[in-house]
Amino acid sequence: MLVILWDPDCLLHETVELLGSKLIPALESPARLDAILKALHITEHGFRVVQPSAIDNEARISRVLKSTSDTHNYNYLQHLQTVYEEWLSAGLIEKDGNVLPECFYLPTSTGKPMRPPKDVFARAGYFAFDMSSGIMSNSYRAIVASANLAHEGTDMLTGFGTKGGTDVDTVFALCRPPGHHCDGRRAGGYCYINNAALAVSTWRASNPKARVGILDIDFHHGNGTQEIFYSDSQVLYVSIHGADEFPYYTGAEDEKGTGDGEGMNINLPLKVGSPFEEYMLKLEYGLDRVHEFTPEFLVVSLGFDTFHADPLGHFQIHTEDYETIATRTRQKLKDIPSLILLEGGYVIEHLGANVLSFLKGWKSV
Template sequence: MLITLYDPDCLLHKTVELLGSKLIPALESPARLEAILEALHLSEHECRKIQLSAGGDEGRVSRLTKLTSDTHNHNYLQHLQSVYEEWLSAGLIEKDGNVLPECFYLPTSTGKPMRPPKDVFARAGYFAFDMSSGIMLDSYRAIVASANLAYEGTDMLTGFGTDGATDVDTVFALCRPPGHHCDGRRAGGYCYINNAALAVSTWRASKPQARVAILDIDFHHGNGTQEIFYSDPKVLYVSIHGEDEFPYYTGAEDERGIGEGEGTNINLPLKVGSPFEEYMSKLEYGLDRLLDFRPEFLVISLGFDTFHADPLGHFQIHTEDYGTIATRIRQNLKDIPCLVLLEGGYVIEHLGANVLSFLKGWKSV
């Protein structure tokens, strides 16, 4: 059985970004989630609301915090939480203002360790790698709500297969903001906490020796997820993404992992404009590698920016194709509990239909 999870607080985050050379309302907007929720409500899929800020179990909240700090730098998390208020009280922004970085960290030959600048204005650039990861009022609440969906979804799945604890084998977490570009100490590409990494930490908390696979089918390379697990032999990362596209510096085929993790990072870049057939042959290859790895838990970073009309993606993929993609993944990995995390997808008018197509294909197996 598949269930969908959402937190209404994920709607609170609404920022601006630098796109091309213009500062515009971020394409990663609340309207994305609203469109998906509306489509789900008009369909028969079960959609469960979880609202972290509504309080409740203190133990779960502290567990979430602890698991997030497994893969995320403490000062970085602190920064996410406090920077908006700090900028506000320093008079750097108004109440409706947006924290955006100015100067990024530069690797140097001085041998000096990397450390945050003293200036709170400059600090935004130390903890980010681009200008599409602004922070405004309530962003932090949405960021943590989004991460919590990955945590709750994974927690639910750990009970699968243990004497009727749950019959849920797939959770689709409607995470917003997304996560796959964040590497544990830098926000970027609309991402602040790496939801996929948090899911892996959550799974490992109860199954420390488990092999986990992450299939990233957002249009963009998940540089953050790759970075976090690059030397980890127990986590296989497979990504299909637009070649030489954002985030530009990663995603090449020769990035295969390092040390013990050598071979557990598989990048499958695809030329922009590629037709669906070519996409599917990469996917089939990726699925074979996933099967070889014999994972006990599968995380899918699912982006709908592979859609033909997406402003940030450039593959020839149409609504019905998401059903085909989902069916093929499910046919190959049928018995493995799976957490599907929402990443990108920016054509609001088609997002709902694309999600429904994916879910229908998944459930048809």
Template sequence: MRAFFHERQWAHDPKHFMANGAVLPNPEQPERIARLRTGAEAAGCAFETPADAGIAPIAAIHSSEYLTFLQTIHGRWQRIDGAGEEVIPNIHPANRSDGYPKSAVGQAGYHQADTACPISAGTWEAAYWAAQSAIAAADCLQAGVRAAYALARPPGHHAFADLAGGFCFLNNSAIAAERLLRAGHRPAVLDIDVHHGNGTQGIFYARRDVLTVSLHADPVRFYPFFWGHAQERGTGAGLGANVNLPLPRGTGDDAYLSELSRATERVQAFGASVLVVALGLDAFVGDPFKGLAITTEGFARIGAAIAELGLPTLFVQEGGYLCDALGDNLTSVLTGFQDA
């Protein structure tokens, strides 16, 4: 399986994270790269450095206002007397239609949904090349490759068109899906991260040309809380093109695979010609977020179930945090897919 990663993705090294009022080390550590790369190579992936496709494929998803913010905000932040090393919001608008301030502090609040997406000097560089990795992998599928893997770090599925959140800045899975759509494909995005892909849902929610399906821990008591409920089916032209399958906390392999079959049935009914898998590994029973209880063997079964669709498939890395089995879980899902 061809795979893509750029060394510049190491540049993002976030420090700040807050949970339940406590300031903690950020779980989205650069060390994830080393463990994921080892896991992918164990599954037979041969990594390539992505070419620079430019900003246009990214701007097809994200607003120019937001991209300007991401590229400039850290330098502007450092000019604030007494500012911290990372851009962290402390105020948010009540609505997206509220005023757009000139202040760096105000714009941080507008473009960052939470405190889990701190922006440092290397954030834009890393996010840009994570997106380029996903773009290069999408282009592989367009060229006739049956499967590819993008080690996209930082991840992306919580990023909306103009809003970062949950460790995410550029929505790599959405960028890849749009790239494939514009090349003539009919893409479906299948998100198997433990957290709902709220950014991906938001980007495509009023559209019928991209199907979005997400299996995740029930957000009634789990991040991202406000999105990911079963009644969210799309709006306008997109009504019926968004599918959420929230799962009870602690759901294990068998129950998960049963719901996954519902997801793949919707992909088939949509008539997808290509599949983008937002590949979160944090549904693992030993992941620090402890939302679901998928085993390493269960990930192989998930990979095999996805392969049964028979579609050209792009795996875009999303979550999956530091634990001893992180690399093994990636090996398992990719091997399960290939062996099937």
């Protein structure tokens, strides 16, 4: 059975971003989630659409802090929680303003270690790598709600396939903000907590030695997820993404993992403008690698910015193609408890149809 998980608090985060030298309302907006929910509610699809168990915000925060403790820097998480209020008290922003970093950490030859600057204005740039990760009054609440979906989704899958266990084999968590660009101590590309990494930690809490597969099929390379698991021998990260696109400095084929994790990072960059057939060749190859690894838990970082008309993506993928992508993924990785996490996708008018197409394929297998 497939369950769709969402949280109304994920709608609260609404920021501005710098795009083409202009400050605009961020493309990663609440309207994305609204569009998906609308499509799910008006269509007869037979999925269970549910909200997470009601816990108060403080309990939810401590749960998220606990399940990110081995992958995320504590000072970074504290910064996410407090920086808006700090900027407000310092008179750096008005109530409706956004914390936006301006000067970023600069690697030098001095041999000096990275240290957060004392100044609260400067600190925003220490904990971010771009200007697409603004923080407004409600951001932290939404960030935690989004991460909590990854946590609860993983919990719902634990025990699948065991005697007397759950019959839920797939959870699709409608996370927003997304996660795959966050590396555990830097926000960027609309991401603040790496939801995929949080899911892996949650799974490992009850299965410490489990093999986990992460399939990242957002248009953009998941630099954060790659970074977090780069030396991990039990986590296979496979990503198909636009070659030489955002986040620009990662995603090349020769990034294969290091130490015990050597060979456990597979980047499959695809030239922008590539037709769907070429995309599918990469997907089949990636799915075979995940299948060979025999993971006990699968995380899919799913972005709909691979759509042909997306303002931030440039593949030739159409609505009906998502059904094919999901069908082949499910066929090759059947019976693995799967957590699907929403990443990008910015064409609001087609987002609902694209999600439904993907779910139709997933369910058909």
